[in-house]
Amino acid sequence: MQLFETVREMGHEQVLYCHGKNPDIRAIIAIHDTTLGPAMGATRLYPYINEEAALRDALRLSRGMTYKAACANIPAGGGKAVIIANPEDKTDEMLRAYGRFVESLKGRFITGQDVNITPQDVRTIKQETNYVVGVEEKSGGPAPITALGVFLGIKAAVEFRWQTKNIEGMTVAVQGLGNVGQNLCRHLHENGIKLIVADFSSEKTAEIKHLFGATVVEPDEIYSQNVDIFSPCAMGGIINSQTIPQLQAKIIAGAANNQLDNERLHGQRLVEKDILYCPDYVINAGGIINVYNEMIGYEEDKAFKQVNNIYDTLLAIFNIAQQQSITTNDASKRLADERIMKARINKNQLIAA
Numbered sequence: 001m002q003l004f005e006t007v008r009e010m011g012h013e014q015v016l017y018c019h020g021k022n023p024d025i026r027a028i029i030a031i032h033d034t035t036l037g038p039a040m041g042a043t044r045l046y047p048y049i050n051e052e053a054a055l056r057d058a059l060r061l062s063r064g065m066t067y068k069a070a071c072a073n074i075p076a077g078g079g080k081a082v083i084i085a086n087p088e089d090k091t092d093e094m095l096r097a098y099g100r101f102v103e104s105l106k107g108r109f110i111t112g113q114d115v116n117i118t119p120q121d122v123r124t125i126k127q128e129t130n131y132v133v134g135v136e137e138k139s140g141g142p143a144p145i146t147a148l149g150v151f152l153g154i155k156a157a158v159e160f161r162w163q164t165k166n167i168e169g170m171t172v173a174v175q176g177l178g179n180v181g182q183n184l185c186r187h188l189h190e191n192g193i194k195l196i197v198a199d200f201s202s203e204k205t206a207e208i209k210h211l212f213g214a215t216v217v218e219p220d221e222i223y224s225q226n227v228d229i230f231s232p233c234a235m236g237g238i239i240n241s242q243t244i245p246q247l248q249a250k251i252i253a254g255a256a257n258n259q260l261d262n263e264r265l266h267g268q269r270l271v272e273k274d275i276l277y278c279p280d281y282v283i284n285a286g287g288i289i290n291v292y293n294e295m296i297g298y299e300e301d302k303a304f305k306q307v308n309n310i311y312d313t314l315l316a317i318f319n320i321a322q323q324q325s326i327t328t329n330d331a332s333k334r335l336a337d338e339r340i341m342k343a344r345i346n347k348n349q350l351i352a353a
């Protein structure tokens with residue numbers, strides 16, 4: 001990968017390689033854009049197969065955060081960090097060393113809990129830096145709010161697709177029963193939805209089967225289920241050339257980041273297959289909305305209203321995509337770019353004045 005070329009093309013401001021021998025740590029902090037505010041994005045720990053895969057993930061996830069904040073009208077920029085490690089090798093020393101790197105950015109980057117990082121890990125990182133959010137638990141953590149946002153997104157997609165507000169009796173396939181997936185299943189079950197679920201963890205699938213009467217399938221069988229909606233709530237890259245031909249769902253609406261393996265190619269393939277795709281960084285904005293509000297002083301009404309906006313934002317994006325014959329992914333990118341461009345012009349005018 002040509003690093004500077006890639007970074008320039010994707011529009012990143014800064015990429016930090018954080019490393020240390022004792023404790024052993026390798027992490028990448030990617031700051032995509034700070035026009036709207038400090039770069040916000042949670043930290044993921046993952047045993048990437050190589051460093052290029054880690055960099056790619058950090059670059060794409062951080063750019064997604066810029067779009068996410070912009071579409072949700074949150075005055076924050078986009079960033080994301082990845083720690084390259086096996087979850088079993090995670091140590092407090094490693095997390096504290098990482099916290100010192102975050103602190104060195106003096107608030108240009110604000111982070112929290114993502115995949116393979118627990119609330120306790122975030123508290124450990126917090127021993128070294130104040131630029132960590134989402135652990136006060138004043139608001140119950142970001143996952144339940146993210147799930148609520150995804151649930152609202154599903155309703156918006158159903159309304160656009162089938163002109164009905166009634167989702168009762170529909171079937172949803174949920175991939176991944178983690179913090180978000182479990183909460184989403186509860187909302188869906190309470191609203192009369194039939195569930196088909198998959199997770200590598202048989203404990204998690206057994207629990208959701210027991211609680212909500214879900215049908216459990218093998219992880220590689222989740223794509224081909226005869227369902228109305230497919231909800232990816234595990235990892236990214238799952239909408240690709242192997243999985244698209246298997247899909248029977250007419251709507252994709254889930255929490256996972258970077259769902260499209262190749263945004264242009266696979267976004268277009270979904271249009272051709274007449275599948276309505278809810279852009280991931282629009283539908284999964286509940287988390288950033290929640291932690292941002294926690295940071296500025298949590299007011300439940302305000303946070304709730306912003307999450308509810310996900311519904312209207314998605315409807316607006318579906319309409320733009322339809323009117324302009326572009327993918328929903330491109331429509332949401334345009335919305336974000338317009339907002340960022342406007343802020344940039346305002347900033348420059350302020351500097352010039």
Ligand SMILES: NC(=O)C1=CN([C@@H]2O[C@H](COP(=O)(O)OP(=O)(O)OC[C@H]3O[C@@H](n4cnc5c(N)ncnc54)[C@H](O)[C@@H]3O)[C@@H](O)[C@H]2O)C=CC1
Nearest residue numbers: 142143146176178179180199200219233234255256257287
């Ligand atoms: N937690 C939050 O507030 C937010 C989460 N997200 C994204 O949503 C996704 C889920 O987040 P969490 O629930 O917090 O993560 P989590 O780590 O709690 O849960 C992920 C679950 O997916 C399962 N899984 C992994 N690969 C799978 C596969 N191929 N098939 C079936 N199951 C698989 C894992 O076993 C785990 O149970 C992630 O991509 C995350 O980046 C996005 C915005 C906010």
Ligand SMILES: O=C(O)C(=O)Cc1c[nH]c2ccccc12
Nearest residue numbers: 040041042111112113134287288
């Ligand atoms: O939507 C995402 O991918 C996020 O990273 C959201 C998020 C969850 N916890 C956080 C803590 C600080 C900044 C963002 C987040």
